[in-house]
Amino acid sequence: MQTPSQQMIQIRWHGRGGQGAITAAKVVAEATFKSGYGGVVMAPTFGTERRGAPVSTSLKVSREKIYDLSPIQFPDIVVVLDYLILNEVDVTVGLKPGGLLILNSPRPLSDHPFPDFRVAVANVTKFGIEAGLRKGIVNSGIIGALGKASGLVDIEVLSQCIANEFVGRKPAENARAAELVYAATEIREPSRGGSHA
Amino acid sequence: MSEKLIDSGNNAAAMAVQLAAAEVIAAYPITPQTPLTEKLSELIAAGEMDAEYVAVESEHSALGVCIGAASAGVRAFTATSSNGLLYMSEQLHWAAGARLPMVMCVVNRGIGAPWSVWNDHQDAMSQRDAGWIQLFAKDHQEIVDITLKAFRLAELVHIPVMVNYDGYYLSHTYMPFELPDAAAVKEFLPAYEYAHALDPQKPESLNTVTLPDSRNDTNGVKQPGYMDIRHNLHQEMRLAMDVLEEIDADYQQRFGRGGAPILDPYCCEDAEYIVVAMGTIANQFRDVVDRLRQEDGLKVGVLALQVYRPFPTAKIAETLQSAKGVMVYEKGLSYGNQGALYADLKSALYPYPARPQLHNFIVGLGGRDIRTEDLCQTLKTACQQDDLSAPEQTDAPQWIGLQL
Amino acid sequence: MPDPRFKVLTSASTSGPGDAGRTGSWRVERPVLDYSRCIPAKTGKSACHLCWLYCPDNVVSKAIEPQIDLEYCKGCGICAEECPAQAIEMVSEENFVAGGENE
Numbered sequence: 001m002q003t004p005s006q007q008m009i010q011i012r013w014h015g016r017g018g019q020g021a022i023t024a025a026k027v028v029a030e031a032t033f034k035s036g037y038g039g040v041v042m043a044p045t046f047g048t049e050r051r052g053a054p055v056s057t058s059l060k061v062s063r064e065k066i067y068d069l070s071p072i073q074f075p076d077i078v079v080v081l082d083y084l085i086l087n088e089v090d091v092t093v094g095l096k097p098g099g100l101l102i103l104n105s106p107r108p109l110s111d112h113p114f115p116d117f118r119v120a121v122a123n124v125t126k127f128g129i130e131a132g133l134r135k136g137i138v139n140s141g142i143i144g145a146l147g148k149a150s151g152l153v154d155i156e157v158l159s160q161c162i163a164n165e166f167v168g169r170k171p172a173e174n175a176r177a178a179e180l181v182y183a184a185t186e187i188r189e190p191s192r193g194g195s196h197a
Numbered sequence: 198m199s200e201k202l203i204d205s206g207n208n209a210a211a212m213a214v215q216l217a218a219a220e221v222i223a224a225y226p227i228t229p230q231t232p233l234t235e236k237l238s239e240l241i242a243a244g245e246m247d248a249e250y251v252a253v254e255s256e257h258s259a260l261g262v263c264i265g266a267a268s269a270g271v272r273a274f275t276a277t278s279s280n281g282l283l284y285m286s287e288q289l290h291w292a293a294g295a296r297l298p299m300v301m302c303v304v305n306r307g308i309g310a311p312w313s314v315w316n317d318h319q320d321a322m323s324q325r326d327a328g329w330i331q332l333f334a335k336d337h338q339e340i341v342d343i344t345l346k347a348f349r350l351a352e353l354v355h356i357p358v359m360v361n362y363d364g365y366y367l368s369h370t371y372m373p374f375e376l377p378d379a380a381a382v383k384e385f386l387p388a389y390e391y392a393h394a395l396d397p398q399k400p401e402s403l404n405t406v407t408l409p410d411s412r413n414d415t416n417g418v419k420q421p422g423y424m425d426i427r428h429n430l431h432q433e434m435r436l437a438m439d440v441l442e443e444i445d446a447d448y449q450q451r452f453g454r455g456g457a458p459i460l461d462p463y464c465c466e467d468a469e470y471i472v473v474a475m476g477t478i479a480n481q482f483r484d485v486v487d488r489l490r491q492e493d494g495l496k497v498g499v500l501a502l503q504v505y506r507p508f509p510t511a512k513i514a515e516t517l518q519s520a521k522g523v524m525v526y527e528k529g530l531s532y533g534n535q536g537a538l539y540a541d542l543k544s545a546l547y548p549y550p551a552r553p554q555l556h557n558f559i560v561g562l563g564g565r566d567i568r569t570e571d572l573c574q575t576l577k578t579a580c581q582q583d584d585l586s587a588p589e590q591t592d593a594p595q596w597i598g599l600q601l
Numbered sequence: 602m603p604d605p606r607f608k609v610l611t612s613a614s615t616s617g618p619g620d621a622g623r624t625g626s627w628r629v630e631r632p633v634l635d636y637s638r639c640i641p642a643k644t645g646k647s648a649c650h651l652c653w654l655y656c657p658d659n660v661v662s663k664a665i666e667p668q669i670d671l672e673y674c675k676g677c678g679i680c681a682e683e684c685p686a687q688a689i690e691m692v693s694e695e696n697f698v699a700g701g702e703n704e
Contacts, residue, residue, distance in 0.1 A: 392609055415618065426611045
């Protein structure tokens, strides 16, 4: 039989309190739902978020209704909004071999050796500023990297959902950040283990 | 036009209350309920909902305002969680005793001390004997549908209704659901009319000291004593289950969703082992059931209990009596005894000669992760354990995921 | 439409003579009105009527010359207490019993 994870794409987001990981996951939830995924569950880590502290959020996406709301243990994709979190949190815990790791990092792809995983890197912070956002706004931009590396949803749908989410808060600039990151994201296939379907 | 959208469970509840055209909202913020009442206050402030939002200084007052509103013939709504519900306790009994219809969402959360903001069912369990109807939702769609049905149920049977949904698992989680068309809801749920609405032209004393014995009033009409009033509440609460089924049938005809307002079985028809649970964990068990059926060939099913009070004694016994084993997984207990749901279920099955072996599992108190793997393993073990253990052993609750 | 299977109202009463039975027999003191002091009686106007308003058993009529229904008046004395003109005196029932003090 298929395990739930084969029918379902599980994405775990890591960021810092106040960085907008939940908003980013919400936008992708909306975009996948609009793209025809009938089962979408976006569950923030429940509880006591504090500004600056590492936080995580989970997003499950499936063609069918999702019944299991328990936290993601074995993600297919891990999104990291700030590469410095790599020093504090083992973000790849549970990530399936060949799974996708997406990093916002100013460093080149070669500085992030994760041989078991597909790794996608973009300097989201830089592209946010280029798009006209205040320094440190990365939650819209990182969506572009997810769109590029996962192929889950078209960038047009993502841009549209970003613009809707950020009404009154630089919607065009936020959408532009995602588009710039989409174009610039670099991806490396895993160097060992099977590739992820 | 109905609308498909993706949003949080709290927002789903708020939009249902908006559709239900509640006229008075009185609530006090408490995690994880807060976003629900914030949303309602926003809708009212923006002129998108024609209701009075009464800011109060406590949950006790919140329900007091709703009691006043319902007495005046106005549709009232409140919401709370955890210790907030407990602070309402006196008023809960009052609203039910006075037979005032109103709806309250209880966003289930563990009770302090020690403080926990996370989910379990101890808040609802602790108020199960307050005389309210208690319904449980498993997802956002059910939050919307059950809330709309709850208003009609409360107003038909004149018993207040609690709509329970799991804190965070549903309240703060985003998932898709459909909001029914506003005009269609208006037809389904006509305006609340109360024959005894407070009226200065027709003064009445309500719920004053009621004597142990019945008596004749000034018009020579026999009025019930306290005990008779209690008997009526009990009997009519039992009868409310029939009314809920009627309402659900009507709702299904209008909106296309429904059919399982009291018990929602999954793979129970041929099941030898049936899990009984309330809220989101019952849905989580659907995946467990699929897995154990396919991987281990175990004939398992899950029965979601949608109505906890009134307890659907006969229906549940009918569904479970032929099973070999019944496993109750629950998020609340009666300290020093066992799971509250388990005890209710056991008592419902007692009169049946061929009653199944019962197992009681306590899970997820105060937000402890409920791992699907643990559910699979414990259920599998329980299925294979048939009548091997001494009764007093199987009867004791097993705690899942303890970190002692 | 209300469903007849369900009791809408649990406990309600309208205040009125007899709500607690024939309470006239409970009386130890009887209110006696002096219309020469009573405001509506004296002025011929429907005014004051505090006795009518305060009576917990609704046994005082709102008339120019207020009447007290002694069948149900339990003699609590609230009317006498409230009367701003001291027009009501509470008189011992002894005085009204055959063979009593004043007979």
